[in-house]
Amino acid sequence: MKGDEQLLDLGCGRGAVLIEAAMRLPTGHAVGVDLWSGKDQSGNRPEATLANAAAAGVADRVDVHNIPSPGDRYRAVDEAMRVLRPGGQLLIADFWPMAGKYAAHIGQGTLRGLGSGYWYGGPWLGTTLLHAVKKG
Structure with missing residues (x-):
């Protein structure tokens, strides 16, 4: 650097x-x-x-x-994937419903729950990690 x-x-x-x-x-x-x-x-x-x-x-x-609107959030995820180099990794930690929606939106990625240390008030607001790799 x-x-x-x-x-x-x-x-x-x-x-x-x-x-x-x-x-x-x-x-x-x-x-x-x-x-x-x-x-x-x-x-x-x-x-x-x-x-x-x-x-x-x-x-x-x-x-x-x-980024105030859901449509803009999907565009941000699209742009993040676009600017990655082939083999580059996108990691998104978000509430589990949104992480799943982002994975479905980009058509790829693995999801992993981050456990109780990442709950926001309880298990219904648990955080999930989306991991996607840009294909070359």
Whole structure:
């Protein structure tokens, strides 16, 4: 890594991974994308992510974008698969119904439940990992 790379963090939340990556990109740029919603009870929102980036001193190297609609989310998954090199891997951790819908949408991938450590309030909101590999 040279520090001038461009990074995309899909599902950046409040920016923990995004900011950590931006700190390693002194001449690069990091873009975070998430599904922020006004009804999100955890306080996730673009302003929180940008405030965290400012507090870490990397606001000049970070941009954030919201994907509000289900159709836009599928387009984001399509674009992520498109930009992968052959053999590149896409990993998506999401609530189990959405991970299954993404796998069906792209027509491939394996699903693996991540267990009780990744529950959001109970087993009905468990997180599943979708793993897809771009065919060459």
